[in-house]
Amino acid sequence: MTRTTCCVIGGGPAGIVLGLLLARCGVEVTVLEKHRDFLRDFRGDTVHPSTLRLLDELGLSEEFSRLPQRRLDRARLPVGVEDRWVTLADFTQLPAPYDHIAMVPQWDLLDLLAGAAAEEPGFTLRMNTEATSFIEEGGRINGVRYRTRDGETGEIRATITVACDGRDSLARGLSGLGLRDFSAPMDVQWFRLPRHDDDPDGGIGRMSEGRFSLLIDRGDYYQAAAIIPKGTDSRNRSHPLEEFNETLVRQFPWLEGRSLVADWDDVKLLDVRVDRLRRWHTPGLLCIGDAAHAMSPVGGIGINLAIQDAVATARHLQAPLRRGRVTRDDVAAVQRRRQPVTVLVQGFQRVAHRRVILPALEGRLDLRSTEPPAPLRVVEHLPWARRVPAYFLGYGALRERPPAAAMR
Numbered sequence: 001m002t003r004t005t006c007c008v009i010g011g012g013p014a015g016i017v018l019g020l021l022l023a024r025c026g027v028e029v030t031v032l033e034k035h036r037d038f039l040r041d042f043r044g045d046t047v048h049p050s051t052l053r054l055l056d057e058l059g060l061s062e063e064f065s066r067l068p069q070r071r072l073d074r075a076r077l078p079v080g081v082e083d084r085w086v087t088l089a090d091f092t093q094l095p096a097p098y099d100h101i102a103m104v105p106q107w108d109l110l111d112l113l114a115g116a117a118a119e120e121p122g123f124t125l126r127m128n129t130e131a132t133s134f135i136e137e138g139g140r141i142n143g144v145r146y147r148t149r150d151g152e153t154g155e156i157r158a159t160i161t162v163a164c165d166g167r168d169s170l171a172r173g174l175s176g177l178g179l180r181d182f183s184a185p186m187d188v189q190w191f192r193l194p195r196h197d198d199d200p201d202g203g204i205g206r207m208s209e210g211r212f213s214l215l216i217d218r219g220d221y222y223q224a225a226a227i228i229p230k231g232t233d234s235r236n237r238s239h240p241l242e243e244f245n246e247t248l249v250r251q252f253p254w255l256e257g258r259s260l261v262a263d264w265d266d267v268k269l270l271d272v273r274v275d276r277l278r279r280w281h282t283p284g285l286l287c288i289g290d291a292a293h294a295m296s297p298v299g300g301i302g303i304n305l306a307i308q309d310a311v312a313t314a315r316h317l318q319a320p321l322r323r324g325r326v327t328r329d330d331v332a333a334v335q336r337r338r339q340p341v342t343v344l345v346q347g348f349q350r351v352a353h354r355r356v357i358l359p360a361l362e363g364r365l366d367l368r369s370t371e372p373p374a375p376l377r378v379v380e381h382l383p384w385a386r387r388v389p390a391y392f393l394g395y396g397a398l399r400e401r402p403p404a405a406a407m408r
Contacts, residue, residue, distance in 0.1 A: 059408025141284030178278030
């Protein structure tokens, strides 16, 4: 049996950031990650201005700047039969140097954060270690039981356990937390497409032919997304792959003549969910990030929302954890702080599902054959209006500051 002050389940962005912040505040923390490394493709590679600012506050911006990355300065849509480009969000209008979205492989970001955390004497990262159940005693969570890839089992007891293990979190099996589920009309197929230097840059969307596709500039390739009606992935894969590629060429004509998707195995499915726990905590346990609220990929803000959850958690809990006693009100304060932001962002995503995604998938919104709707015309003719969606996507509705002891 091992004992720690804070046991964090999940070594994703929220879990590693929380571990780093708490360790810098003098709290003993152990992070459990079931995989042997951080190498997972198509996992939240967007680092938004809120996270860029956090890295600067933690003294990690110089190291971050050396990671392979691509700057995304604006998000655009081609509209009308002549493909007139309309900018939806212009991040260059935000205060420098946080005036862009950095497209960085998530494993590089996590390696950087884990390396910084490893410099703190109270931080432990246990890879290949999966939390299998909670230690429940007297109506309280007192830690977790784990199993390693080698078959070793054991227990880690903790003053507080924080679930950062995603939307399939171990904590979601507990009674009393409740779950509010909002149906999503879509799933997303992720894949890569070749990109040439003279191709359009930034983020590019296309709504036509009852399809909605997105290209994200990653330098020598596009990270591409095909938004499809919910539950239709298997039916799509029963069709010849040539049809899939031909549709991409019709939507993005500059791809013609290139070798596109070679095999359906290269197309990864994201089962889109939008939900949130009614209660994020129970005695001895707190859920944050996707464990507390699964987000739609609309806006690409899930990773940054989870990181802001971690920052707020560290700020609220670092003092009680140093004292060795965390009350229910301490963990409830995290939910009170972060839940309104979650509700607002999910509300924005649900409106986007209802007003944009669903009409596009049903063929009722085709920006190639019609003039852009009124909101797009406003953004097109009033450049200052592009700052509003840029700020919302970049910072969300509420900016979190890390504990003073964690800043460098």
